[in-house]
Amino acid sequence: MPELPEVETIRRTLEPRVRGQVITEALVLHPSVVVTPEIQEFSSLLPGKKVIALDRRGKYLLFSLSEGYTLIWHLGMTGRLLWLEPEHILEPHTHVIITFKYHGQLRFVDVRRFGRCYLGYTQEVFRQAGLHDLGVEPLSPDFTIEKLAQITHSTRRHLKNLLLDQHYIAGLGNIYSDEALFWAGLHPLRVASSLDKKEIERLHQAICQVLKAGLSHGGTSIRDYVDGTGRKGNHQDYLAVYGKKGQPCPRCGKAIETLKVGGRTSYFCSRCQL
DNA sequence: CCCATGTCCTGCCAGC
DNA sequence: TGCTGGCAGGACATGG
Numbered sequence: 001m002p003e004l005p006e007v008e009t010i011r012r013t014l015e016p017r018v019r020g021q022v023i024t025e026a027l028v029l030h031p032s033v034v035v036t037p038e039i040q041e042f043s044s045l046l047p048g049k050k051v052i053a054l055d056r057r058g059k060y061l062l063f064s065l066s067e068g069y070t071l072i073w074h075l076g077m078t079g080r081l082l083w084l085e086p087e088h089i090l091e092p093h094t095h096v097i098i099t100f101k102y103h104g105q106l107r108f109v110d111v112r113r114f115g116r117c118y119l120g121y122t123q124e125v126f127r128q129a130g131l132h133d134l135g136v137e138p139l140s141p142d143f144t145i146e147k148l149a150q151i152t153h154s155t156r157r158h159l160k161n162l163l164l165d166q167h168y169i170a171g172l173g174n175i176y177s178d179e180a181l182f183w184a185g186l187h188p189l190r191v192a193s194s195l196d197k198k199e200i201e202r203l204h205q206a207i208c209q210v211l212k213a214g215l216s217h218g219g220t221s222i223r224d225y226v227d228g229t230g231r232k233g234n235h236q237d238y239l240a241v242y243g244k245k246g247q248p249c250p251r252c253g254k255a256i257e258t259l260k261v262g263g264r265t266s267y268f269c270s271r272c273q274l
Numbered sequence: 275c276c277c278a279t280g281t282c283c284t285g286c287c288a289g290c
Numbered sequence: 291t292g293c294t295g296g297c298a299g300g301a302c303a304t305g306g
Contacts, residue, residue, distance in 0.1 A: 003300095074300080075300095078284085113284080116301090164299095223298090265297090
């Protein structure tokens with residue numbers, strides 16, 4: 001599932017291909033993917049627009065277009081944005097095809113159809129996509145130890161739930177949350193406000209470390225994730241606990257356990273994470 | 275306000 | 291062997 005490192009890897013692979021390119025056609029094969037505007041407007045607005053830049057905010061990809069428009073994409077769980085030649089076969093579950101003037105297509109392929117896109121004037125579409133309420137960008141200078149302390153002190157929620165909530169920190173999903181909690185030595189059910197200064201520092205360090213590691217390995221490909229050119233990442237080979245139920249903890253050797261937190265599976269070591 | 279739970283969606287796989 | 295039910299989860303809606 002694309003989390004911050006995966007979305008950023010997709011951004012990096014797509015950016016040089018789409019930047020400066022002019023859209024000639026936008027074809028929507030499955031209407032539920034496009035939240036706003038109406039499909040007809042979506043398809044008529046995009047042709048003629050030029051891609052000025054491709055940015056990322058949390059798990060969202062932001063295509064800055066000419067004339068003050070922005071196209072926002074969230075990939076959900078299984079969504080892929082692929083750069084392909086127009087002659088490439090139509091893969092199953094292809095929902096949107098955006099064609100560019102100089103021979104290339106951006107195709108949105110999503111088996112589970114949790115992915116969504118939004119098009120509109122920048123200010124308005126940011127609001128519609130919920131970007132105004134998004135939490136701190138964890139790999140930015142804004143994400144300081146003090147900022148994390150402020151966040152943990154603000155709620156009595158379980159740590160795992162806090163890490164997954166994009167309103168606090170933007171970009172962590174189930175995989176990197178579990179990995180960060182493991183490296184910080186913190187139990188997923190710890191009450192956020194109970195963390196002391198040392199624990200907050202460890203969590204801050206762990207969050208930054210796991211995201212950078214994921215990024216350096218081109219993301220985690222457990223099942224569906226590939227970058228904008230169809231390449232898998234390697235970070236699945238470096239995971240400590242995620243998906244490793246019953247396997248030995250890399251630190252102490254005790255079998256990794258699971259727990260349901262807020263409907264999500266949490267992988268953790270009951271000896272190392274307190 | 276705060277937080278937990280339900281919903282969407284389809285492929286996969288354990289278990290019968 | 292073939293079927294089935296449960297599981298996977300990001301973000302939003304809902305309701306206590």
